[in-house]
Amino acid sequence: MTLSSFSSHELDFIDDDEFHEECGVVGIWTTQDAASLTALGLHALQHRGQEASGIVTYDGNQFHTHRGLGLVGEVFDDPRVIASLPGGMGIGHNRYATTGETQLRNVQPLYGDFEFGGFAVAHNGNLTNAQLLKQSLVRRGCLFQSSTDSEVFIHLIAISLYSNVIDRFIDAIKQVQGAYSLVALSKDMLIAARDPLGVRPLILGKLPYSQDENSWVVASETCALSSMGADFVRDIEPGEVIIIDHDGVRSIHPFADNTSSRFCIFEYVYFARPDSVIENKSVYMARKKIGAELAKESHIEADVVVPVPDSGVPAAIGYAEASNIPFELGIIRSHYIGRTFIEPTDQIRNLGVKLKHATNRAVINGKRVILIDDSIVRGTTSKKIVEMVRAAGATEVHLRIASPPTQHSCFYGIDTPAEEKLLAHTHSIDEMCKLIGADSLGFVSADGLYRALQEDKRNNQNPQYCDACFTGDYPIPLTDHDMQLVKSK
Template sequence: MLAEIKGLNEECGVFGVWGHEKAAELTYYGLHSLQHRGQEGAGIAVSDQETVNIHKDTGLVAEVFQNGQLKDLKGTAAIGHVRYATAGGGGYENVQPLHFRSQTGSMALAHNGNLVNATALKHQLENQGSIFQTTSDTEVLAHLIKRSGFSTLKDQLKNALSMVKGAYAFLLLTEDSLMVALDPHGLRPLSIGLLGDAYVIASETCALDIVGAKHERDVQPGELLVINNDGITSERFAYNANRAMCSMEYIYFSRPDSNIDGINVHSARKSMGKQLASEAPIEADVVTGVPDSSISAAIGYAEQSQIPYELGLIKNRYVGRTFIQPSQELREQGVKMKLSAVRKIVEGKRVVMVDDSIVRGTTSRRIVNMLREAGATEVHVRISAPPIKNPCFYGIDTSTTEELMASKHSIEEMREIIGADSLYFISEEGLVNAIGRPFENGGQCMACFTGKYPTEIYPDTAHPHEKVTC
């Protein structure tokens, strides 16, 4: 479903280049392909081996760089960032990359994820004299780096990473190196590519494809990469953590043309749809998916059930960012502006509506009503994720249990509230099988469904809406 409408948002996307004369331009195109991961701010930092320069602002990538700013970003190395602002987290100061200057040089930092112990670390650092310029978790890492007693930046970074907990994919750019780190559980995707002799780092493989880079491998959990003019080196800063890739990357966040750990996202979603059809068959005339992320699952459901797939819902792609707003009133209005039912397809038909999740339930109710108003005689809702009952503390905007419909209502109550003739969520076991990543072989984080978090949850994360991720 539409992230900006229904309140389920990935926080950030990161992209980096080392060793290419058009590093800024490549990063621009990479960020553009990652725009779905964050629409509230964008920025690029570039190194020319002597200085680090940066341009960033609130808005979409094309808006931030619409006045020729790329021409001023000269250099052969760059990192970029797109972000989604959580409640209270807007404003220029929180847009990344964050840029820090000191007597030993400059450092730009970009982060995808959320540090669950950021508030505790921030209090500790402030008591030791640190002054924070943003409300971003990311700034905590910079202070930890500068307060480290080690002599090299690599050792300073390793020491800082040993102190932060949660989900993170970090890119750190200095005048003479690009450093890359992924949290010990690998909660966020991060890939390495090659473009000629240049190294490319991206949150998703679709961004590698857009710039013509060849995917080499994924960054491993607990891995630290250092890329400079001597090449690339890899070492571990953490071991022995259970792999826990966020399952919502497969269900919803990542683009269908991306691959995560060798698994194509479209194929995984299609398998989810097939699993849904096996678990919850229904007599119907057409299957339709809620654009865009549910289309693959809807195709899978149609193939397995042998019910025709049709475009029963159409997304209006020309609605501006006016409707990317956190307020419930604008969110509900956004549904009307963003989606419309195709009357000639659904009129007089029994419709299976496939969607990827239900968060608050408001949008699902409106879409079901939309299909009925267009003449559907029955609307059967099938969800390719289990019920979301628990908040996420790792960088997804589901901040409190009270916001989550499934935490307060039974499935039958949810069915009545959204007005569907039937409602079924994929089983947890079915989801694992569809994705193809068994828990025992380095599986995925399903804490929002199960309440079992891969890391310790610190007291300050009980109210994540009070701080800003990324």
């Protein structure tokens, strides 16, 4: 299907024309009320997954679980739900379904009763050999309850021949390939782990107000710490396993030398919350610097710089500062549109009602506009927005993108379409520009992106980040994909 063959209905309501965040995880080790703290942390991580949420706690005697479909505020809206999750240790998860359909049985944390007692696990990322492992586990008699790749961890731990929980956990993570930031809870300990390349984020924090000095939090991003008043301690390292128990915090590195950071560069571009700090870098400042690099690389004379909200805003501020062109909020985004809004009648559709974005004519009319967005996926949204800006009176519309062209799919936990559905996979930049209907189109280069992240440039022999969706250089084997065990979207 070409862009021009999309109907206005499709252009207004196709909402899969953007990357979707993966998942967010939280773990709490304290003396009381882990459920409330976990819910607060999950609330701050809502941007990482909006389809389902769950918490498992342990009260020293037994485990308690509540999981549901919807936003954190919906799943945990009733104080009686939090009251039904007593205990000072807990883990929680926000889900965006990257594997497995959205059904309650797929909502994490996953829980199992083992010979050593209860064990719960929550996973952010995507395993690239989960289907292969699942085939072998099913042959060995394992009964899978869900269709999520994360359940593989539960079965690998269950069948491990090691005697203690930590050795079983390590035995399991050594068999999986892919991206994972994990939190897990047994009756004796909270475990947190990152894959050997540290593709997804995970941080350690401390709860300062607790009466117990030994009170800790692990979370996907530092923004979760602010919501619970916790202090940042440090990033959990690639390949590191952290164990928190009554004796405090211990760190082990089961992958020895086989780790080197290939953190997801797109977390800086789009996924992480702008107030988070990753690897000592403010995500907001990184986005501004990407905008400044973009201005240097693809400067054009114009009257106003306008972000596509919300994710294009910091890059647009950086672009405007670097180019000395005024920044204006020329597009206003409605935050109150659900994914399944009522289908409009033809009459409403023909009125050109745009539900998600509206133009602010006062700052666009008669102007040469530079539009800043974070990425182009299928291109349908970009085309719609360029049309809207022109309709609001812009004399020229120049689209600038704060990432290199997205030519490849992500297999590490970000929901992207199959390659052939990515506009940049099938079209040159000139062709994309024509299809989108902009006067010009420019992307920041890979080196520009790396410069914004305080690197000289991309080290092509040993890249500092995962950037596979731009370069096709996948740092972790795509076993299931190569064996055709996973279907393309």
